[in-house]
Amino acid sequence: MAVGGPGARSADGATLLALFVLAQFVIPARLVLRGLPMSLTVADIVALLLLLLWLLAQFTTTLGVAKGRNPVRTGIFTYGMVMLTCYGFAVLAYLPSDELNLADHSLVLLVGAVGLMLATCDGVRAPERLDLVLKTVVVAGAIVSVVASLQYLLNIDLTTHMVIPGLRHTSVTDTTAVMSRADLRRVAGTLGHPIELGVVCAMIIPFGAHFAFQARSRGEPALRWWLCTVLIAAGLMFSVSRSAVLGLAAIGCVLFVGWPVRRWLVTLAALVAFLGAVKVAAPGLLGTFFSLFANAASDDSILYRTHDYPFAMLEAAKHPIFGRGAGTWYAYKHQVFDNQYLLSLVETGVVGAVAFVAVILCGLVVALRARALSADENVRNLALTIAACLLVPLVGAATFDLLSYPGVTALMFLLIGAAGAMLRMARDGVTGGGGVGDAGGRVSRA
Template identity: 55%
Template sequence: MKALALTRTPPGADVAALPRPHPADGATLGVVFVVVLMIVPARLVFRGLSFAITPAEAVGLFALIWWFCAQLTTTLGAAKGRTLVRGAVFGYACSLLATYAYAAAGNLPRDELDLADHFLITAFAMVGVVLVVVDGVRGRARLDLVLKTVAVMGAALGVIGAVQFLLKFDPTRYMVLPGLRFTQEELFIVERNGLSRVAATTGHPIEFAVVCAMILPIALHFAFQAMERRQPHLRWWACAGLIAAGMVFSVSRSAFVGIAGAAVVLLAGWPRRRRLLALGAMVLFLGAVKVVVPGVLGAIVELFTGLSNDSSLRWRTMDYTAAATEISRHPWLGRGLGTWYAPKYLVFDNQYILTTVETGIIGVLAFAGLFLAGIWSALRARRLLADPGDRDLGLTLAACLVVPLIGAATFDLRAYAVITGLSFLLVGAAGALMREARRGRAAAAGPLTPAAAPAPPATSPPTGHGR
């Protein structure tokens, strides 16, 4: 009885002012997707299935079903109507279906046809992620919830990566959930030039590096926003520091090329004071890395100064002739999604080349167009929005999407689950921000006033025929 008494509302309390839990919506699915994608090791797939599917891809398929059902009703809170991102993802999906039909009608070997089936399913899981975010995340608070989850999970990846790098201990081998299995027994720690390269829970150190580079602007956005609004901000700076540390511990050239592209976008839109703060934070961070882990910065610099002696770079340029030959055989729709794979064929460390081989010119244009639509939507939303924090989020999302757009030219991005899932989620976030910007602009315009309402059509005077 005493416990029941403690849960009663005090006399005179304003019941309407008490916080109420938000009903589950697209943002809830987005948060679940981010947590599962970034915490469950990327090489874990479900047992007992005829093809490999990760838990995050299963969430993406559920999101696609949720979105389809939401479009049939008006009670699930999903937005309706066209947006550029929505149109781009529909175009991407149509290109995949056309490629699949073209490949299935040909004489593909059985192993390649099975891979085409698998990759089509996983690709539509990512389509579901974009759609559930662009149409299911309604309001700035819900969008912030999804993006804050991305930043916090990025910090968790940074912690795992630091443990792998500093302690030479891989905790991911103990993170196997019931019903899952590893697709590979390789460790998430590899060696390069005498230094450990770590992957955290992602599939490869390059993927880990590009993931950190892509989500670092999000953590910086919330850190700067909290500072400017005089709110607690040290936690967001800690997240940014851990994400940046993960990028360094991966020892990857692709990450720094990507973060340079993001920095160009951010510095072009940031005010002068923020640029100086960012420069100071970068100097402090690099100084801390130099003291804690001497030799890492030198190894990273050598990645760029030793390009002429880099065997991996020479290997990447040797496959252009084979790619051109294969593209000429199926120029428009490609040979089939997922049908060009190692060790049966050469590995293309370039997603644009691989996408052109597998899905043709139409497919690569649809793939790149999806990211360009996200960048345009984020920058367009920035122009439409009036609140400085909202405008900064538009700039941040555009900077984030520049990273995979560049990274796709340096490695086969689509082959890795975490970077693919986050890239598609951020494309959806840019579309959701654009939708909110248009809704805010329409609300600010207000309803049509009587003075501005169109005049009723003129009617001729009644005649006597009806009397």
Template identity: 55%
Template sequence: MTAAALDTPLRRRADGASLLCVCVLVLLLTPARLVVRGLPMSLTMSDLLGLTTLTLWMCAHTTTTLGIAKGGNAVRRALFAYALAIVFLYGYATYAYLPSDELNSADHSLVLIVANLGLALGMCDAVRGRERLDFVLKGLVVAGAGMAVVGAVQWILGFDLTAYMKLPILSSNDVAVDAVEARSGIQRVPSTTGHPIEFGVIMAMILPFALHYGFHARDRGESPRRWWIAAAMIAAGLMFAVSRSGILAVLTVGVVLFLGWTNRRRVQALGVVVLFLAVVKVLFPGLLGAFYTLFTNIGRDDSIRYRVHDYPNAIEEFLRSPLFGRGIGTWYAPKHQVFDNQYLLTLVEAGALGIAAFVGIVLVGVYGAVRARHLSDDPRDRNLALTLAAATIVPLVGAITFDLLAFPQIASLMFFMIGACGSLLRIAENERGELGSRGFSRAVPVGG
């Protein structure tokens, strides 16, 4: 072997983290309206990758040589419980008669949930070690920056890049997405998502990861510049979405981070926010004013009044089947009234069990991140756990303001985050177990 060959680093074999990184890039950078041709139901490339991940996860668990994690943790057990609840609700709804259109919608919803569970289980069990988890989450930041670029081109130039972001195997579904949408005279864009609300909330969920890698880049011997640029791009994307839900999401993230950060980090973050807002004010003079108008006109906003108007109808429908609902995916527009509130929609479709499953799976994900933070002594891991907790809890807030699970990209991202919480918890538990076993072996002499 030559000296040059010895100096060449070995190529890393593709593993679960490689697949999950591809999944998140496809999820966020493929326009939401594009579905795979020739299938009996509308499935995106991301949905197929989720189903593939689940299939590979099941196959890998039949061997001991593919490196997938064995044994459960709190997050994986919660994912199994969620899956059982969904299967029960599907069986309960389809046991009785359902109109063919509602049955087809229920079937479609079940397939999407199974794909999202595959994404979560893949993150939880197939992403092994801190380095590989960082690899996937860095891919998430890159994808978020790419989404922000598409949104910026839409907002600044009025040009829709997504019209050219398609492959021959993909076709557009029947849902129309405007590249630039105006509401109450305010311009906003969806980027690659199906709606500006979804775009804004996704940017809010990804932003803290860019900040995390920016703050800790020097600890890894890297330049933080690329991560601060990515953070600025993602924050700009959040602004271009011009969404109240996006602002509520980023405030939720900010509150959680501020509770866990040191005083020094809080001051640094406040300085970054002030600098960013000053740049936005100079470069895009009307943008901050648009947000001000968005919140000051809440009392006169038709969308707010429409949300409140939903409540009596939703409660009436919920009381028809309060425990198990009428069936997930069976309440859809234009056949039924739209509920711009995921809690109301879940009450109607899945009843009390569905609400418990939705809230429970998110809270267990947050618990997994908090538990990992408690177990770890590494400042980077502790901040990553805090970041995951902040991003994972966002859906519980966003569900108040819009039907969150009806937006496929943010629903998939929610399960991705829950799986990442499980992965970090597994890493922390394994490291704590190794430390404990080493300490025990030192304390008890061999042969003693």
């Protein structure tokens, strides 16, 4: 998929991944393709196409796609086989037609996720191509946040005017892009829910800061990346999401340990200035965030999240090993578990829940390994950023049903694949001018 070999400037796997990112985040989440027996978005189709192209590329030696062992690649295959086994056990037993259809839908989405991770891990062969993918993520996050800002500040929802030929509004959900909390709007941008917007923004903000710091260290224009970072941070605030703040705090704990003192001092100063601007532009918003944590012990949303733990464990005990089937426990029929760990135990059993945690930890450890192998400061910072952002799904899975949100899920799998690509480049000594690695530099080998 990297036509022309590593470092090629023509269309390659990174180009297709950039198109996937735009399709996932810029096209409203509620728009799905017409004429299909199940609800699939444009991003879902692109992810399936990525898997097909990856499979075809494995039969050639001229397209530049990486082959051979990689920890992320092994983790992807293991996760896929575990989830396929859970699906097999679910359909062996009787399932009502609605739950069977949802199990089939979840399997298709799983195949797309595997394709996304493999395409990122094996199809991105040069640092500047990985930069292209992650910069597209930052720009897409800024676009989503602009839509969210208009929803929050002006009550203008651009997604209602985004009519694309061949697409229709899904009937799976009737939620709107604008909700409320403590008399304030909660917005989703182009995504499906405010929680999803907040957590996605939390995972993208560090990449905007990374590219801004990287540009500054090279004497290149950094303003565009700072602007994107500020817009994405605004999107996080306008989501009014507790999960987003927890995720961003987890990221900060890792980055402040790995960053030089000067960088985190600049970041803290920027944070203070940003919060001051939010205080002026959106009165009451900071107070609402404070109350979300100060009144956590009596917050109805937290009480709702915790009161169903005993019931969830009773359900999980009915199918403890492989679960009742991914996607079969859904809101309109069953009690909602705002906890992905509990939902995974119910739907995919202990095996599936362990596989979910393991594939994230695999990406996190691989990113740290790539950082250890590199002598280039920008590469080390990017690897640390990926590792930090992969903490967000581990934290967020305890506060909401993460895998039910396609934006968060796609970004998580993309970053896991990116960690594998970085490790492969580090071991192969691949560098690139103007990209993640310095021109003329050399990434140390294992």
